[in-house]
Amino acid sequence: MDEGLKRELEAKVYAGERLTRVDGEALYASDDLAWLGRLAHHRRTELNGDRVMFNVNRHLNLTNVCSASCAYCSFQRKPGEKDAYTMRVEEAVRKAKEMEGEQLTELHIVNGLHPTLPWRYYPRVLRELKAALPGVNLKAFTATEIQWFEKISGKPADEILDELIDAGLESLTGGGAEIFDWEVRQKIVDHATHWEDWSRIHRLAHSKGLRTPATMLYGHIEEHRHRVDHVLRLRELQDETGGFTVFIPLRYQHDFHDSADGKVRNRIQAETTMASPAESLKTFAVSRLLFDNVPHVKCFWVMHGLSLAQLSLNFGVDDLDGSVVEYKITHDADAYGTPQTMHREDLLTLIGDAGFRPVERNTRYEIVREYDAPVPLAQRRAEPQQVWA
Numbered sequence: 002m003d004e005g006l007k008r009e010l011e012a013k014v015y016a017g018e019r020l021t022r023v024d025g026e027a028l029y030a031s032d033d034l035a036w037l038g039r040l041a042h043h044r045r046t047e048l049n050g051d052r053v054m055f056n057v058n059r060h061l062n063l064t065n066v067c068s069a070s071c072a073y074c075s076f077q078r079k080p081g082e083k084d085a086y087t088m089r090v091e092e093a094v095r096k097a098k099e100m101e102g103e104q105l106t107e108l109h110i111v112n113g114l115h116p117t118l119p120w121r122y123y124p125r126v127l128r129e130l131k132a133a134l135p136g137v138n139l140k141a142f143t144a145t146e147i148q149w150f151e152k153i154s155g156k157p158a159d160e161i162l163d164e165l166i167d168a169g170l171e172s173l174t175g176g177g178a179e180i181f182d183w184e185v186r187q188k189i190v191d192h193a194t195h196w197e198d199w200s201r202i203h204r205l206a207h208s209k210g211l212r213t214p215a216t217m218l219y220g221h222i223e224e225h226r227h228r229v230d231h232v233l234r235l236r237e238l239q240d241e242t243g244g245f246t247v248f249i250p251l252r253y254q255h256d257f258h259d260s261a262d263g264k265v266r267n268r269i270q271a272e273t274t275m276a277s278p279a280e281s282l283k284t285f286a287v288s289r290l291l292f293d294n295v296p297h298v299k300c301f302w303v304m305h306g307l308s309l310a311q312l313s314l315n316f317g318v319d320d321l322d323g324s325v326v327e328y329k330i331t332h333d334a335d336a337y338g339t340p341q342t343m344h345r346e347d348l349l350t351l352i353g354d355a356g357f358r359p360v361e362r363n364t365r366y367e368i369v370r371e372y373d374a375p376v377p378l379a380q381r382r383a384e385p386q387q388v389w390a
């Protein structure tokens with residue numbers, strides 16, 4: 002990148018000026034990863050100091066049966082397939098209760114678009130989970146699922162959300178976003194929820210007092226300009242509602258192994274490579290700089306591995322999800338030996354070891370517990386410590 006442009010962008014970031022689409026694309030075009038990290042770390046430190054938030058949650062997938070066949074998805078099964086499953090309500094409660102001893106604060110529930118499960122199943126599951134685990138926040142359903150519920154119930158999203166909130170819903174999940182740009186989207190997404198409906202449903206959720214996350218699936222067939230466009234749409238919606246708590250760049254995954262039938266369901270595998278660690282760090286950094294009105298940027302360590310998760314804390318990330326058990330949507334397992342389970346103590350070590358102060362939060366980003374910084378603050382740097390310093 003031209004030195005003049007570099008100084009110009011740097012000046013904008015340090016002055017707190019909003020970056021444009023052209024700025025975002027220029028940042029992605031830079032090959033100076035350390036410089037990008039420094040800018041993002043400056044902004045992240047302004048917003049969140051030396052804190053790294055985490056929560057203790059469990060992921061529940063009630064069913065893997067799905068009417069859609071998104072090209073990147075290795076999770077979905079068709080009715081009657083060998084390893085297709087759908088949990089009874091009691092089974093979902095039993096699974097959730099398995100982690101009670103971990104002082105669980107959140108259940109994260111996303112599912113396939115089941116062709117025959119009736120609408121009444123979903124509020125019933127939430128109600129039973131809430132009764133069994135009253136202190137646990139229920140973060141459930143993507144905007145895609147909410148639109149699916151409109152279809153199977155004949156009710157508008159307004160009523161759907163009211164019923165789910167009455168049953169215990171406290172947040173939607175951020176999924177179904179993938180990449181909003183239609184040029185890319187039509188090649189990877191098979192469900193009916195595109196930007197217009199995704200934003201309609203999150204806007205409605207925000208108007209009802211829910212706070213929601215936003216995601217972006219990157220590292221497949223999209224280009225940098227599509228990532229910039231994705232973030233700018235979200236930034237504009239955030240200006241309007243202020244309802245997004247966090248932005249979560251999700252790294253697209255290949256199928257590393259598959260089920261009993263040996264099928265690879267990911268249909269874009271042959272034409273894609275997964276984003277490299279450097280590309281992921283760049284994506285975190287540019288997202289932090291561009292999405293200036295979202296309070297937090299999260300690294301979902303299951304998709305990035307623990308080493309990259311630690312490094313990401315110097316590239317704009319201030320939130321790590323979570324104590325995840327049985328995460329299935331985009332990978333059943335991966336080739337990097339990333340564990341599927343981390344416990345509270347593991348996360349404290351991961352964060353403290355990277356030089357940050359762990360803060361446990363709940364779904365609404367309210368503080369549950371603060372932990373000591375790994376070294377007394379007085380002995381620490383006056384400026385954010387950079388990995389390359």
Ligand code: SF4
Binds near residue numbers: 071076114145191
């Ligand atoms: S991404 Fe979601 S909607 Fe698409 S096929 Fe997979 S489970 Fe179904």
